[in-house]
Amino acid sequence: MSMEAGLPADPAQAGPRLSRRTPAARTGIVHLGPGAFFRAFNAVYTHEAMAASGGDWGILAVSLQSPTARDQLMPQGGAYHAVTRGPNGDVPEVIEAITGVLVAPENPAAVVAAMSDPAVRIVSLTITEKGYRHAPATGRLKMDDPDVRHDLAHLDRPVTAVGFIVAALMQRRARGARPFTVQSCDNLPDNGRLARGVVLEFATAIDPDLAAWIAAEGRFPSAMVDRITPATTTEDLDRLARQTGLADAAAVFCEPFRQWVVEDDFVDGARPAWDRAGVQMVRDVTAHEAMKLRCLNGTHSTLAYLGYLAGFETISQTVAAEGYAGMLQRLWREEILPTVPQPEGEDLPGYCAALLARYSNPAIRHRTWQIAMDGSQKLPQRLLATLAERLAVGEPAPGLILAVAAWMRYMGGVDDAGAAIALKDPLAAELKAASDRAATAADRVAAFLAFDAIFPAELAGSPTCAAALTRAYETLQTRGAHACVKEYADA
Numbered sequence: 001m002s003m004e005a006g007l008p009a010d011p012a013q014a015g016p017r018l019s020r021r022t023p024a025a026r027t028g029i030v031h032l033g034p035g036a037f038f039r040a041f042n043a044v045y046t047h048e049a050m051a052a053s054g055g056d057w058g059i060l061a062v063s064l065q066s067p068t069a070r071d072q073l074m075p076q077g078g079a080y081h082a083v084t085r086g087p088n089g090d091v092p093e094v095i096e097a098i099t100g101v102l103v104a105p106e107n108p109a110a111v112v113a114a115m116s117d118p119a120v121r122i123v124s125l126t127i128t129e130k131g132y133r134h135a136p137a138t139g140r141l142k143m144d145d146p147d148v149r150h151d152l153a154h155l156d157r158p159v160t161a162v163g164f165i166v167a168a169l170m171q172r173r174a175r176g177a178r179p180f181t182v183q184s185c186d187n188l189p190d191n192g193r194l195a196r197g198v199v200l201e202f203a204t205a206i207d208p209d210l211a212a213w214i215a216a217e218g219r220f221p222s223a224m225v226d227r228i229t230p231a232t233t234t235e236d237l238d239r240l241a242r243q244t245g246l247a248d249a250a251a252v253f254c255e256p257f258r259q260w261v262v263e264d265d266f267v268d269g270a271r272p273a274w275d276r277a278g279v280q281m282v283r284d285v286t287a288h289e290a291m292k293l294r295c296l297n298g299t300h301s302t303l304a305y306l307g308y309l310a311g312f313e314t315i316s317q318t319v320a321a322e323g324y325a326g327m328l329q330r331l332w333r334e335e336i337l338p339t340v341p342q343p344e345g346e347d348l349p350g351y352c353a354a355l356l357a358r359y360s361n362p363a364i365r366h367r368t369w370q371i372a373m374d375g376s377q378k379l380p381q382r383l384l385a386t387l388a389e390r391l392a393v394g395e396p397a398p399g400l401i402l403a404v405a406a407w408m409r410y411m412g413g414v415d416d417a418g419a420a421i422a423l424k425d426p427l428a429a430e431l432k433a434a435s436d437r438a439a440t441a442a443d444r445v446a447a448f449l450a451f452d453a454i455f456p457a458e459l460a461g462s463p464t465c466a467a468a469l470t471r472a473y474e475t476l477q478t479r480g481a482h483a484c485v486k487e488y489a490d491a
């Protein structure tokens with residue numbers, strides 16, 4: 001994502017290129033968003049499920065944007081290495097779940113046709129938060145989004161995930177086929193319900209009868225997904241080539257830990273035997289999602305902003321610096337865990353202790369900059385909902401306030417050393433302009449809080465919240481992020 005990795009500069013040095021060894025299974029899944037996370041996660045579990053109990057669950061991967069994934073994967077027949085980076089070094093496993101890659105902008109009709117094939121029973125998604133085209137604060141589809149408007153007018157050549165899904169469901173219904181299950185795998189609360197909501201809103205605008213059929217027959221299970229998978233670098237690929245003697249342009253590098261908790265609610269019960277590969281199939285995933293989004297992603301974003309501002313490049317470097325681990329421990333104990341319901345089978349303090357160990361893994365070079373991107377789409381479910389709950393019961397939340405103030409500082413575009421930040425966020429220009437226009441810290445905080453697509457009304461309208469954010473912002477400005485972290489950790 002952040003860095004485009006390709007083959008080593010001299011592929012000849014890397015040896016022959018990896019290629020598929022076993023025949024591809026028949027396609028049963030179309031996956032939108034074939035990036036590093038999908039390759040380290042969905043495809044690995046599905047590969048293992050098919051190895052354990054067969055089934056026609058090959059995955060046709062669809063890129064909604066660039067041809068990169070196709071160009072990396074197809075010369076290798078869809079095969080690639082998922083490399084686990086743990087205490088015993090790099091452990092590569094060849095994954096052969098992918099049957100093909102389509103690049104949607106090159107031929108959108110071919111994508112709709114593939115999704116309409118009755119042999120496809122699941123359409124899964126890793127399209128990132130902004131891919132749902134919803135307003136994060138309300139969960140509603142943005143009907144005025146230019147791409148959504150395009151798809152409403154030209155459903156024969158969609159550009160958004162929701163457009164492709166509705167176009168394909170329309171064709172399936174017309175030919176008397178069953179709908180597919182839509183399986184969201186993005187870090188959003190109630191991701192299945194969100195996907196269902198935007199699909200139904202879009203379908204209603206096209207044809208209310210189609211929407212009624214989707215509502216009655218379609219299934220949208222929610223899922224909690226977890227595996228830390230940084231963007232692949234050329235250095236990673238070089239190292240793998242030296243280790244395996246094979247060039248692999250599509251490899252991904254991830255931590256050993258993985259957890260997938262899925263609501264077992266699929267159209268006609270059709271799904272791979274993921275449970276044979278360790279997936280937890282449950283009735284309700286809400287508590288697991290809250291645990292993961294608030295404990296992991298909430299602190300990941302906290303480390304990203306407070307780490308980046310202080311000059312740390314990766315998460316493992318950040319947590320090794322004085323104060324950061326202490327900050328996390330206090331934040332989990334005092335501010336986050338009191339808001340998290342108990343998920344079945346989880347030990348919450350143990351979960352957080354394990355998180356600190358995962359962040360500390362020095363073999364995973366996860367850049368703070370990568371996690372900092374798209375904050376406007378991530379903050380609501382990672383930090384703001386937790387903060388709102390704390391303030392609603394009159395409890396202090398100085399760590400969450402510090403994290404949100406650090407995001408505001410970050411969006412001002414300059415780090416603590418005075419260097420410019422390469423901001424990447426769909427609202428970057430608007431947020432930066434709002435920040436530049438404001439004269440004082442209080443004005444700046446007020447200008448950010450006025451973004452109602454990001455801040456829920458109970459935070460935007462709270463004078464206590466604005467005052468606390470202003471104080472934290474001023475301290476970050478005068479003393480720097482690292483000093484603020486140490487102070488919070490020591491208090």
Ligand code: CS2
Nearest residue numbers: 225226227228229297300371
């Ligand atoms: C990260 C996540 O990039 C980010 O914003 O917080 O991608 C994180 O690594 C995963 O959710 C871990 O499962």
